[in-house]
Amino acid sequence: MILMEKHVVVIYPHPDDESFGAAGSVTQFRNKGIPVTYLCGTLGEMGRNMGNPTIANRETLPKIRKQELLAACNVLDMEVEMLGYHDKTLEFEDRNTVALHIKEYLDKIEPSLVITFYPDYAVHPDHNALGAAAIEAVGMMDIEKRPVLWAQAITHDFHEVLGKPDIINDVSAEMDKKLEAILCHKSQVQGLLSQFMQPGMEQDVLKQEVAKRFSLEQFYIWKFDE
Amino acid sequence: MKPVNITEVQTVLEQYMNKTVYVHLETTNGAYASHVNQNAYNVGAFIRNAEVKFTNAKIVGSNGTYRVGLKLEMGWIYAEGITDWTITDDDQLLLAGHDREGRLMVALQVSNHPFRY
Ligand SMILES: [Zn+2]
Numbered sequence: 595m596i597l598m599e600k601h602v603v604v605i606y607p608h609p610d611d612e613s614f615g616a617a618g619s620v621t622q623f624r625n626k627g628i629p630v631t632y633l634c635g636t637l638g639e640m641g642r643n644m645g646n647p648t649i650a651n652r653e654t655l656p657k658i659r660k661q662e663l664l665a666a667c668n669v670l671d672m673e674v675e676m677l678g679y680h681d682k683t684l685e686f687e688d689r690n691t692v693a694l695h696i697k698e699y700l701d702k703i704e705p706s707l708v709i710t711f712y713p714d715y716a717v718h719p720d721h722n723a724l725g726a727a728a729i730e731a732v733g734m735m736d737i738e739k740r741p742v743l744w745a746q747a748i749t750h751d752f753h754e755v756l757g758k759p760d761i762i763n764d765v766s767a768e769m770d771k772k773l774e775a776i777l778c779h780k781s782q783v784q785g786l787l788s789q790f791m792q793p794g795m796e797q798d799v800l801k802q803e804v805a806k807r808f809s810l811e812q813f814y815i816w817k818f819d820e
Numbered sequence: 821m822k823p824v825n826i827t828e829v830q831t832v833l834e835q836y837m838n839k840t841v842y843v844h845l846e847t848t849n850g851a852y853a854s855h856v857n858q859n860a861y862n863v864g865a866f867i868r869n870a871e872v873k874f875t876n877a878k879i880v881g882s883n884g885t886y887r888v889g890l891k892l893e894m895g896w897i898y899a900e901g902i903t904d905w906t907i908t909d910d911d912q913l914l915l916a917g918h919d920r921e922g923r924l925m926v927a928l929q930v931s932n933h934p935f936r937y
Contacts, residue, residue, distance in 0.1 A: 642850050646922035651821050651906060651914050652929065718851045785923055
């Protein structure tokens with residue numbers, strides 16, 4: 595499923611999007627020696643998960659999430675660049691300005707593949723807005739230099755509406771790494787996994803539960819008109 | 821943060837009275853509320869670094885959950901559901917309400933200098 599690439603750029607707005615969304619694919623790329631760079635839009639400063647018991651507050655959360663992001667990127671062995679936007683506000687920024695900002699990185703890195711969220715099918719307004727800006731950025735590049743773009747949809751209905759994803763990547767074999775990356779996001783993970791994580795749950799039971807839900811990383815190959 | 825001590829919080833609030841201060845006020849039920857539960861609504865609001873001056877400040881409540889009202893020259897600032905508080909190293913008063921899972925539901929913060937933006 596994973597082909598040879600020159601350089602892969604992952605573009606998501608929040609620390610932890612990379613771990614839940616693409617950690618398995620990133621691991622596969624890195625195992626082949628392919629460089630991967632994460633452009634992380636915000637520091638998730640408006641997140642409401644503060645750990646349980648709480649380890650963060652509104653003012654310490656960005657510092658804590660930045661450290662968690664660096665730890666996860668270290669586990670996944672990928673570079674990270676922080677774009678410096680404020681959580682929850684991406685959809686109110688000027689789309690073109692954000693796209694040009696992203697394009698600066700793409701022009702420098704010259705990736706062969708970009709991974710981002712599928713606009714309108716990514717649940718969180720920041721996901722939709724940054725996905726749209728990333729697609730606009732890639733669309734602005736000259737066709738000869740333009741990377742392939744994989745868009746990730748996560749709404750409940752994406753399958754019915756958009757059809758079968760072009761890329762259905764089974765990352766079961768990379769689940770240990772993926773779980774390790776997810777667990778770097780300590781302040782968030784309890785809240786996000788609370789639906790199926792019980793206190794004191796054995797690590798391998800938790801792993802099975804996470805594997806059940808996050809072992810497929812699916813993407814649509816974006817079609818640019820012209 | 822620690823559970824609200826009403827006397828201590830009242831004392832701190834009064835230190836911010838009658839001078840220009842910066843306020844962060846927020847309520848949220850998360851961006852995934854209606855994704856997790858179809859019948860839920862996504863609601864939330866925040867204002868960061870509102871520059872205000874209040875003439876009265878009071879924290880009221882019992883059993884671990886509190887309301888705070890700040891009286892402005894031309895209006896009010898109000899927060900309900902406050903459970904915890906702390907003062908940062910920067911001397912900023914943080915008040916917040918958390919649910920059983922430790923998730924923030926409401927925040928009211930006051931500072932003599934702007935919050936990081
Ligand atoms: Zn996210």
